[in-house]
Amino acid sequence: MIVYHVLRGVEIFVTISIGFWLITQTYELRWDNLGIKIGLGTIIFLLEMVVFLNSFWFQFSGIEYIYIFGVFLALSIIFFRISLLKASVHCMLYWEGLLFTHLMIIFACSYLTKKTIDEYNKDMSSIDLVYILNVFVVVFLMLFLCKKRKGKEFLKLYRKNDYIYLCILLIAEWFIMLRFFSNNVSVTDNGNKILLGMFWLIGLITLAIIYITYNSYLAERHHAHLLKLKYAAVEEQYEYILENYQTKRRQIHDSNQRINLLKMYIQSGQIEEACNYIDEIQDKINTEGIKIGIGMEEIDFILDSKITKAEKFDISIRTDMDVCFCPLGRDDLCVLLGNLLDNAIEAVKEISEKGRRKIFLKLKTVNNMFLLEIKNTYIGERKIINNKYTTTKKNKELHGLGLDSCRSIVECYDGIMEILDENDQFIVVVTIFQDKKKVQ
């Protein structure tokens, strides 16, 4: 019996303490002073003691968890800067996770020893393999959680809606799990069947929870990738500006020299030489000049830098421009246009015949709508998986994320992006149906 109480004590101490420790990783105390910290510590200790003493009077029961959960949630909200929704999801997930672990162990053991689940439920107070295993697994999981979530939020979801869905699922799961642990069900004739059904239901809900969390993780990863792209675009802009600055400095220096030379020609009466020299300079200026055309700085800038890049690979970019406004914000435009042009350049430069290295870009505004079309030739095969073109790039780590990022930008503006393959040309068509800057 003593062993049971010691194990129980360890379990209670570890689970409650680590539960609070996880919250302290990302949430600050509402009142940051020593008194409050000592107060909270004392309350946690008292809570642990109460729960521990409870194990002398009551049998191990699921109901107990709901009390711990309630006090845990109340303490989190009172002492930490955390919203009710987040705190509920965190606490529920944590305590349900524990309950679920118990459940899995009971199920596994009952399966192995060929006892019914009901028998295990009744045998909980006696020390048996199940209970020892239970404590060890829980302690091990807790330590693992500590290692994994150190300095990180216990559960970080990207969208607020995900918290709401998760909250609903977790509440549903609570109810089922509590029924599972109560002895009322197993008393009935079909007790074991109902228990099994509940077990599967819990399994299904758990799968749904995992799905939402994973989806949220994907969304966050995607967001992070988008930020990375934006950062890369800004970096590229910076380099471009720096390069242009150098060129400008050189040009100013050159023009001073030219003025001096012209002055010399004129002072010495060599007018014809002066005229010839001016013609010569004019040609130079025409080729050195700013390759800027349509009067919209952000588009001009991207096109100029990408055309310069394409030039290095002997790629010709043909443009068709009829633009008088741009609904996309500067950073979105940089990522969208920059990414699409980069993709096109990447694909085209692989072509061995220089004559076939061609990119066609069309930008058009019509009424209050904005259209973008980019066509390029390519070699190799593109595979369509789930209606998406997969990358032909060798580095598959960021597999198709570039186009995905473009699509998510376009969808932010309620627009559409189509990817087509016509006559061995890869075509991306983007249409945005309004001239307002941002929808969201």
Place this chain on the structure above:
Amino acid sequence: MVRVAIVDDDKTITDHVEQVVSSFFTENQIENEIVSYQYPKELLWDLQEKSYYDIYLLDIEMNINGLEVAHAIRQLYTEPYIIFITWHVKYSLKGYECNAYRYIIKSEIDEKLPEALGVIYEQLENREVRQYIIETATKVSKINYSDLFYMYVEGKYTYFCTRNDIVKTRKALGTVFNELNVRDFVYVNKGNIVNLQHVMALRDKTVIMRDGQELPVSIPQFKKLKKAISDYWRSVS
């Protein structure tokens, strides 16, 4: 008859451009009317008063941005040709072809402008004018497809909302749709057909037409409409 508007705040430029344009039309014996504006606002006022030009020559770097003027023109008409005149060197430096007429550098006006006008004039000449004919007991009215914004049904009549007025005919919307028989027209809901050329924007499941009218788009049509607009403008050069 080709009508041309030239807008530049520098009078020497407008005079020069006017001379180039006028000599092109004289050489090719084309009837024409050229109006020069030094203040873009005057052009915008004239447009409000229903002035129409086939070709606009705009300076990009005016005190009012040339692009804003172009946007204002495009709010009213999609057909006119807009040529931007700029001091800057465009992308078509070496190896980069750009479309023939949309951007002309000031130093190349003499050489490039007549070339551009030639291309545009040819396109203007080949432009097909399609008309829808409505017969009533008292009169026959013709509506240019390009002036027809949208149609709606009320009772037994189909109403045609055009640039200048509303005309009705005692026909079912479906019959009219079949008679129009071009892909410019698309159903947005059971009771409305719109001309894609005059769809200004889409917002919150409504379509905004050139006259400012907002028409609801039915949910099954919304996706199709987006695709139709995208395809339509992709195919129109």
